Amino acid sequence: MVLTEIFMKGVFMKHILSFDVAKGKSVYCFIDELKNTIIDATLIEHNKSEFDNLFKLVKDYPNLIVIMESTSIYHLPVENYFRSKGIDSIVINPKLVKQFKDTLNKSKTDKLDCFKIARCYLGTIDNFYYKNDEYFIYNPLARQYWSLVEGQTRLKNRYKQLIEIVFPEFNLIFNDLYADLTLNFIHDFPHPVLFVNRRIDYLMNYLKEKNGTTKAYRFKNKVLRMKELASNSLCFVSFDSFQVQNLVQTIEMIQYHKSEINKIKSQLINEMKDKKLFKIINSIPGFGEFSTALFLAEVGDITRFDDKYQFISFIGIDSVTSQSGVSAYRGPISKTGCKFGRTILFNVVTTIIQISAHTDKTNPIYLFFRKKQSEGKHYYKCIIACCTKLCKIIYKLCSSNCLYENK
Numbered sequence: 001m002v003l004t005e006i007f008m009k010g011v012f013m014k015h016i017l018s019f020d021v022a023k024g025k026s027v028y029c030f031i032d033e034l035k036n037t038i039i040d041a042t043l044i045e046h047n048k049s050e051f052d053n054l055f056k057l058v059k060d061y062p063n064l065i066v067i068m069e070s071t072s073i074y075h076l077p078v079e080n081y082f083r084s085k086g087i088d089s090i091v092i093n094p095k096l097v098k099q100f101k102d103t104l105n106k107s108k109t110d111k112l113d114c115f116k117i118a119r120c121y122l123g124t125i126d127n128f129y130y131k132n133d134e135y136f137i138y139n140p141l142a143r144q145y146w147s148l149v150e151g152q153t154r155l156k157n158r159y160k161q162l163i164e165i166v167f168p169e170f171n172l173i174f175n176d177l178y179a180d181l182t183l184n185f186i187h188d189f190p191h192p193v194l195f196v197n198r199r200i201d202y203l204m205n206y207l208k209e210k211n212g213t214t215k216a217y218r219f220k221n222k223v224l225r226m227k228e229l230a231s232n233s234l235c236f237v238s239f240d241s242f243q244v245q246n247l248v249q250t251i252e253m254i255q256y257h258k259s260e261i262n263k264i265k266s267q268l269i270n271e272m273k274d275k276k277l278f279k280i281i282n283s284i285p286g287f288g289e290f291s292t293a294l295f296l297a298e299v300g301d302i303t304r305f306d307d308k309y310q311f312i313s314f315i316g317i318d319s320v321t322s323q324s325g326v327s328a329y330r331g332p333i334s335k336t337g338c339k340f341g342r343t344i345l346f347n348v349v350t351t352i353i354q355i356s357a358h359t360d361k362t363n364p365i366y367l368f369f370r371k372k373q374s375e376g377k378h379y380y381k382c383i384i385a386c387c388t389k390l391c392k393i394i395y396k397l398c399s400s401n402c403l404y405e406n407k
Contacts, residue, residue, distance in 0.1 A: 015061040017082075018118035019068040020110050021075040026068075027110040030058060031118050041111035051081050059085075067121045069094045095336060096120060136300035138271060138293075145264045145294065146340060152257045155250055162247040166237050167192050169229040173222065178254070184210045187251045191239035192230035200224070268293040276401070277302060281394060283403040285363060286352035291344055298341045308395040315341045317387050333384060345387045353386070365390060 014033040019026045024046050030039035039057070044050050058064060066082045066089040068075050075091060082089045097113075100120040156178065163170050163177065163186075174182040185207065189195040195203060201216070203223045208216040237243050272278045272293040282292040296302075305311040312318050316337025322329045335342070349365060356366035365386050372382040397404055 014063045014065055014122075015058070016118045016121060017058055017064065017066045018114045018121070019066070019075075019078055020114040020117060021068050021071045021078055022110070023074050026078060027114050028054070029111075029114045029118060031115070033122065035119065035122065041114055043110075046077050051078075055082075055085060064088070065090065065121075067092060067117055069097055069117060090121065092117060092120060093336075133301040133304070134275065135272070135277065135296040138268060138297040139300075141264055141268055142294055142297035142340065145261060145268075148257050148261050148264070152254065152261065155254050155257065159247070159250045159254060162243060162250060165243050166190060166247055167230075167233060167235055169226075169233055172229060173226045181207065181211050183251050183255055187248055187255075190244050190247045190251075191237070192233050192235055193239045196227055196230040200227070203227075265290050268297060272296060277398055280397050280401070280403055284390075284393065284397070285360070285404070286348040286355070286365070291348055295341060295344045298338055298344065302395060302398040305395065308392045311395045312388055312391045314338060315345065315387075315391060317342060317345070317384055317391070342387070345390060346383065349383055349386045349390060352390075353383075364393075 015030070015038070016032070017028060017030050019028045026044050026046065027041050028039075028044055029037065029041045031037050038061075044054060064087055066078075066087055068078055068089075068091055070091045070093060079089045079091060097117055097120045100116065100123060160177070167190075169192075170177065170182075170186060174185075176182060188206075200220070200223050203226075204216040204219045207219040207222065208214070211219075269289045273289065275296075277296055278292055281287050281295065282289060287295070299311075299314065302311060305314065309318070313334070314337045316335045316339065317333045320331040320334050322331065349369075352363060352365045353369050356363040360366070368389050369382050369386050372385050373379075377385070393404070
């Protein structure tokens with residue numbers, strides 16, 4: 001009876017400050033764990049003075065938790081403000097809020113939404129995780145990496161288009177258009193007019209210096225080939241055209257992206273390499289240093305999951321099951337979890353299968369892949385099944401705190 005009275009007085013009761021976030025402003029409400037309204041839905045602008053006033057109103061309540069939906073980047077100022085004050089802040093997946101129903105009312109307003117977000121948290125309180133562990137703090141680096149990779153892909157497509165416009169024969173001269181030697185040469189000689197009349201020994205020495213070798217004669221055949229192609233090229237673009245300028249500019253942007261991507265790779269590895277889970281996952285064949293660091297930056301502390309199925313669901317490779325009565329349907333994977341985590345796992349699994357086919361045919365992932373193939377499964381279904389198996393291995397190793405041993 002005494003404990004009940006203490007609880008009712010709020011000593012152990014949670015207090016939820018819920019935000020429906022928009023660009024530059026939010027609507028918030030403040031309720032307790034019993035869903036009693038303390039502060040009704042109120043509009044607040046995203047500026048320090050208004051948030052300081054709000055914090056003064058709520059800071060003395062025990063067990064204060066701040067809840068909000070993930071809204072691209074607009075929720076970050078609110079989340080970071082309360083984290084700086086030492087308040088637990090939880091960012092909810094909007095899909096959870098959308099699927100949560102505790103009323104038949106279909107109305108949707110900002111004021112109603114902030115209460116719904118709070119009730120969603122109270123109704124599914126065991127499903128939330130505070131993303132402030134020693135691994136997830138590097139998530140911004142990982143997201144910057146993916147953003148740079150996406151931009152690099154667009155630049156490479158543009159680069160190939162401009163090559164076809166200016167001098168398509170570059171494809172015949174260089175095996176890899178994105179290698180450092182190729183990019184440097186095309187940057188300095190973007191048009192055939194600029195190198196067709198150059199001395200052979202000059203071009204050989206240029207390639208030698210850019211390639212970092214000591215023997216120029218290795219490039220003689222390449223130089224002869226490029227001069228032959230340049231003299232017979234159907235190139236109708238002048239060397240001072242805008243297309244040539246665009247080609248040079250695009251190469252500079254590709255080189256910049258490459259350098260920034262390499263910086264992020266080095267930084268992630270250096271920050272993660274001494275951590276416990278890094279050493280465990282990096283011991284698994286197929287996981288290199290960077291893929292390990294990137295994976296942990298995306299999924300966080302794997303030991304926080306209660307079981308391997310929670311981990312698989314977080315990655316988003318759990319199958320969608322629909323069952324009613326005697327009928328049951330197992331559909332495709334949910335794809336509702338961490339998409340970048342799925343991408344990393346997919347790449348790791350394909351690497352394991354390709355390498356194991358030639359070096360280690362006893363690898364459990366490779367054997368499982370062959371087993372699924374023998375059952376007549378489609379290639380990608382086999383890959384997803386292997387990703388699921390790899391997740392189980394990762395979870396078992398991390399929860400047991402032991403390194404991988406291929407028996």
